[in-house]
Amino acid sequence: MATRPDSVAEPPAAPLPGPLTEAYGQRWRRLVDRWAERPGTVLATLGPPGTSSHLAATFLAERHGLRIELSDTFDAVLAALVERRVDQALVPSAYQGLTRFHWHRDLRLEAYFAQATPEYGIAARVDREPSGPVGEVTVAALWEVRRIFADVAPAPLADRPVRWVDADSTQHAAEILAAGGADLAVTNAPGVRRHALRWVASRPGAEIVWTLFGHR
Numbered sequence: 001m002a003t004r005p006d007s008v009a010e011p012p013a014a015p016l017p018g019p020l021t022e023a024y025g026q027r028w029r030r031l032v033d034r035w036a037e038r039p040g041t042v043l044a045t046l047g048p049p050g051t052s053s054h055l056a057a058t059f060l061a062e063r064h065g066l067r068i069e070l071s072d073t074f075d076a077v078l079a080a081l082v083e084r085r086v087d088q089a090l091v092p093s094a095y096q097g098l099t100r101f102h103w104h105r106d107l108r109l110e111a112y113f114a115q116a117t118p119e120y121g122i123a124a125r126v127d128r129e130p131s132g133p134v135g136e137v138t139v140a141a142l143w144e145v146r147r148i149f150a151d152v153a154p155a156p157l158a159d160r161p162v163r164w165v166d167a168d169s170t171q172h173a174a175e176i177l178a179a180g181g182a183d184l185a186v187t188n189a190p191g192v193r194r195h196a197l198r199w200v201a202s203r204p205g206a207e208i209v210w211t212l213f214g215h216r
Contacts, residue, residue, distance in 0.1 A: 027111040031212065035064040043212075044069045044077045044086040050190035051169045052117040056210050057090050059115065073168050081213060082106055093209040094144050101213045110214045114207050119189040120148055120170075121202025122157075123177060130157065130183040140165040140176035141186035148186050152201040 035041050043061065046053040047070025057068045069086050071077045074095055081089045082104065091101055093112075101107055122139075124130060130137050137160045139149055146164065165182045167173035174191030176182050184200065185191070192199060 024112075028113075031111045032064065035066065038087075039065045040067050041065075041088065042067045042069055042086040043088050043090055044071060044080050045090040046074055046077060046169055047071060048169070048171045050171045050188070050194050052188060052205075053090060053092060053169075055118065055190070056092075056115055060090070072172075078104070081215070084215065088212055088214045091211050091213065093211060096144055098211065101211070106216055107213045108216050109211060111212045112209055114209050116207045117188065117205035119202050119205055120145060120186070121152055122149060122200040123174060123185045123187050123192050123197040124183070124200050125177060125180075126196060126198050128183075134160065136161045136163050137184060138163045138165055138182040139184045139186060140167045140173040140182035142167050142169055142173060145170070145186050148203065149184075152203050154201050157200070 041064075043057055043066045045051075045057045045068065048054070049070065051070075054068070054070060057066075060066055061068050069080065071080060074091060074097055077089050077091070078100060080086045088110065089101065091098055102109065134156075137157070139146075139162050141149065141164060143166070149162065150158065165173075165176055167176055167185070170187045170191050171194065173182075173185040174187040174195045174197060177185035177187075177197060178195040185197070187197070188205075189202075191197070
């Protein structure tokens with residue numbers, strides 16, 4: 001049986017997560033101390049009320065005395081933070097434009113945490129079925145959650161061609177559907193309740209990482 005030559009070094013042991021855990025804790029302690037010193041700190045994120053971002057911001061605001069400012073798009077959230085009209089921004093890691101926050105020379109990542117979203121899925125109006133069993137179906141959705149449609153769509157809906165209607169948020173998608181601007185929407189549970197919609201198919205929320213940005 002072959003033996004390991006003495007000249008071959010053992011691979012280095014994998015680093016323990018302790019330093020990462022310590023850095024994570026330090027970020028949060030600094031941030032929580034700052035919030036305690038500055039009650040009413042303004043936290044910007046994506047609205048309108050009921051978005052997953054709004055719910056995550058509310059979770060923080062209720063525990064740390066923050067004020068929430070909602071914007072229609074993350075472009076507007078970024079502008080408000082850069083222009084110092086707000087103190088911090090809460091952005092989900094799933095947002096496709098997150099790198100613009102990470103690489104902005106005037107901003108820095110202050111903290112991050114994991115938290116699950118509400119239930120997501122395909123919604124329809126209570127008083128209307130998607131038109132016909134075949135043919136194109138229009139679906140209102142935020143770009144980042146479009147894939148949920150393919151993941152949960154029941155047959156034969158899954159086989160129909162889709163024309164996407166762009167939405168700025170889960171709530172905007174639900175609003176478009178409720179106003180008759182689409183056959184279906186990919187939205188979350190608050191969107192279904194707020195606009196009196198019904199689920200066609202749904203899935204549990206996903207645990208994602210939320211990032212908090214502030215000024216350098």
